[in-house]
Amino acid sequence: MERYLDHVVRRDLQHKMVFLTGPRQVGKTTLSQQLVAELGGQYLNHDVAQDRNLIVNQRWNPRAPLLVLDEIHKMRDWKAWLKGVYDGKPPAQQLLVTGSARLDTFRQGGESLAGRFFGWRLHPLSVREWCTQTGASPDAALTHLLERGGFPEPCLADSQEQAERWRRQYFDGLVRDDVLEFSRIQEVNAIRLFAQLLRQRVGSPLSLASIARDLGVAPTTLKKYLDILEALYIVFVVRPWHDNIARAVLQTPKVYFFDTGLVEGDDGIRFENLVATALLKHVQWQHDAQGREVQLHYIRTKDGAEVDFAISEKNQLTHLIECKLGDDRPHRALKRFAEQHPRTAAVQVVRDLRHSFETQGIEIRRADEWLVALDA
Template structure:
């Protein structure tokens, strides 16, 4: 399957080491093996495979390999110092691709710095644009498919919804049982599983860790740590309220979304909002990783509880206000209010079922499928 990062990875490998991260089973290994297949003598090594791990620890891979792929090295102790040595000691013409299913800037860091040695790229699940191109269907059909299956390649490509659901059950259980254990103690796994299950029913709402902590008989500090781990493993991502003062925004309640929309427990509106969140984050991180753009994803909520689902910022300037609705073409009151308050921002009300697009003052009513398909990735 062709992915949106394929060509970018090829281009970046010509210049520096590439660190490719993203959720487990999002397609990193497939992308890597496709690249290995294109170059005679290229070599792929996975730290999870015992035989591969032995080669990696001994650094006995083929020095003549034009491309060396090292997968899951974040599980190695002092991986950062080790990778620095590998990068500095490789042959001048050897390309180096490092992949992992955890944020490699978060856990088990050493004092060594990889600054200036690599390009970072983050691979996301399939978008409306990608699936429409892959399956040769309309954006509306692609949106419907992704709402049913989620954007991970295996369930998206599955022959039936039952197959997709079987994959998802195993996927979620494996994430909590195996990956979380890499960064936490065994006795914490059950508590974190319960926490992750509770988050599935709280998508799109301001998150009160204190309330959940009482339910689980844990401290909010412990739950904040668990949330950091779930973020680092690309299970969930956090959207924080927008404020020019970063410290104030951090103190306000975040909203949590899942990379896999299929994991969301909620009505069609909540699942739709989660899918839009995934698309916006994917687009933001594409701009950050490939252009160095200072763009961010947030939401807006005021003291009088007026709220808009999402906003995009560049530096300290709002560029987009986005509200998600299934079919309500009536202008969202808070969106209209904020559109007047920040006239430089494009105010868009995305409709899952849109009979006719319209411009109502500063507010734009847009068909969600077409709008999402027009994003960069």
């Protein structure tokens, strides 16, 4: 399966080293191995003992047109090591570094890699990408992704049962194996329970203090656990928008899962999570491909008025987005914020809607048509 980043990674490899990150099993290895097959080269995974020996001793083929190094952030002082590899490699050799954890999380090395790489984040399949891959209609693609989530294996599985078996193993493996990169073995069960609780709190402002009381741990401990789940691309955090950035960071976040199939909730919550993943992919594509300073937020006031999502660029609101399953009446809070920010596009995305239309300055859009038009 050709992914939406194939062509840009191939292009950027001609100029610099490329970092490709994203959730485990989102397709990084497949993309890398397809490039190796196309360009010729060598793929080495630090998690594999034999490959790890070759990596540590730098005994790969120096004439390989493309060298792929996977999971090397697990090495001590990997940044300084990688800087030396990049600076000393043959001029014609291309270098691709992949990982299932956020490489900007790791601080083992003091050496800077600035100016030596392009960074890309690979996301699960979106409505747009599934339509491109399969020729499905936008409505069929949206229905499929709501049922299966956006990861390639469950999307392509022959049955829903196979998809659910994959998901159970995937979730258990993430918590059991990957969390140990960041935490002590004694904390794995606590993080597993915390992650399980988050599956039931998608889309709601997250009170770590309340959950901490339920679990009998300190809120600072849960904050560390949330950072771990973020770093491993299991969840992502959407923070409230405020024109004062410091205040926005301190306010209550909302949490969503990269895999919509992990969400435990009604159809409305699953739909909101899918829209969140699509918007994050859209925003990060604009950041990675175009260098734009775009961010994803939500809006909530002290009197309880809330809009599901907002997009800002250079700290200026550009879009307001509200998700609804079937309600085509303009959402009260969306109308309120649209009036306060008249230069901001206000959209109510409706899952079950016969026709898109505009009223009172708000676009009421069919979800399938709107999602397929996003950038990635």
